Amino acid sequence: MDSRILEIFSCIKQCAITLQELLQCDDSGYLASTNASGDTQLAVDVRADRILEDALLKLACVGGVCSEEKSSALYKQKVDSSLVESTFLQLDSSQSLESSLLIAYDPLDGSSLFDSNLSVGSIFGIYNGAFSASALVAAAYIVYGPRLEVVLACERVEHCVYSGGQWRSKGALQLESKGKLNAPGGTQKHWSKEHKELVESLFAKGYRLRYSGGMVPDLHQILCKKGGLFSYPATSDAPNGKLRKLFEVFPFAFIYERAGGEAINGRERLLSLSCDGLHDSTPCFLGSTEEIAQVRAIYMNKER
Known part of the structure; x- marks a missing residue:
């Protein structure tokens, strides 16, 4: 597997632990603000978004991110590694970074379930050079439930659970031809x-x-x-x-x-x-x- 994707997967696992701790708080209240899709935000939405943004943009292999909570993407500039907001779906030549990946994420999917203590999650799409389906090279999600779990997909779909202070693999997830x-x-x-x-x-x-x-x-x-x-x-x-x-x-x-x-x-x-x-x-x-x-x-x- 590409070492850059392994690095991102490792970052997602670490963020999962941090976010699980965040979700133990009592703050299930709504803010006056809405996200880019018009949904009213919870305080925990905004905090989760910032945790993931900060962690992912610290990775050298990540050239930019976009979040379900924000209207624009955030890219690293080539020269000084500062950040620039953009609504464009693709890095232009002045912004592109060699060997960089872009990540689109939903920091807290199903956050309206948070106050009733049902499972929620985070979703990640890892794109190579452009935010488009054809550029998608890996994906992942986190489940914050009775157990903390992560599913990571590149060549296969690996199911991991956090237990006893460490991550362990539960093997690959595979669908049968028919379900119930x-x-x-x-x-x-x-x-x-x-x-x-x-x-x-x-x-x-x-x-x-x-x-x-x-x-x-x-x-x-x-x-x-x-x-x-x-x-x-x-x-x-x-x-x-x-x-x-x-x-x-x-x-x-x-x-x-x-x-x-x-x-x-x-x-x-x-x-x-x-x-x-x-x-x-x-x-x-x-x-x-x-x-x-x-x-x-x-x-x-x-x-x-």
């Missing part, structure tokens, strides 16, 4: 007729509902249980979906594909989609191959 779990997101009254048909057909086949409202814990459970479907469709109130490509969708699509599953927007492979802005969103379906085949059958028929 169904995690459908979005408000039901805003679902399309086709999506209601999909969800109802899965329940009719005996799938179990597993949806917490957090992308990390729900997708992690499907991976650990070896199969199922996570969906966040286009809805009447969010026609482009709600989940952001760079921070959430692309990293998990990369992870699911490496684990033997598939990830689509209903018709197209998620990692084939373009990205025109840092906070672009998309409908997404991630799961085992048989479940994704069912999604395609319904959504391709919708287009006819």
Whole structure:
């Protein structure tokens, strides 16, 4: 594995310990501010964002970062290593650093669950030279739950748990061709007729509902249980979906594909989609191959 990716993975593991300690605090209050997507921020969102930004930008191999909590990317300049904000998706020639990587991250996914003490997480996409799906070279996420866990994906998907003051590997995560779990997101009254048909057909086949409202814990459970479907469709109130490509969708699509599953927007492979802005969103379906085949059958028929 590329030594730069190993260095970033090591940094993510260390940040996971720091953030787990941060989440033991009692501060679950909302701030007056909103993030770049219009979501009201928790104090812990802002603190988690700063911890990750500071740690990742200290790495020599990282040329820039963008966060779900901020409207612009933050790049290192070539000459003096100072920082510059930019809304561009790609480093220009004056900013590019040899052997540098870019990281897009969601510092605290599912933070609205924090005050009810449900599992939350952090998500990371590691990009080579540009914030685009074609440049994604690795991905990772952290689960802050009863146990502190990290999943790291490059050639394979490695599952690690923090226990007794050290990280240990639980082995590789691999999806089977068919699962038993169904995690459908979005408000039901805003679902399309086709999506209601999909969800109802899965329940009719005996799938179990597993949806917490957090992308990390729900997708992690499907991976650990070896199969199922996570969906966040286009809805009447969010026609482009709600989940952001760079921070959430692309990293998990990369992870699911490496684990033997598939990830689509209903018709197209998620990692084939373009990205025109840092906070672009998309409908997404991630799961085992048989479940994704069912999604395609319904959504391709919708287009006819």
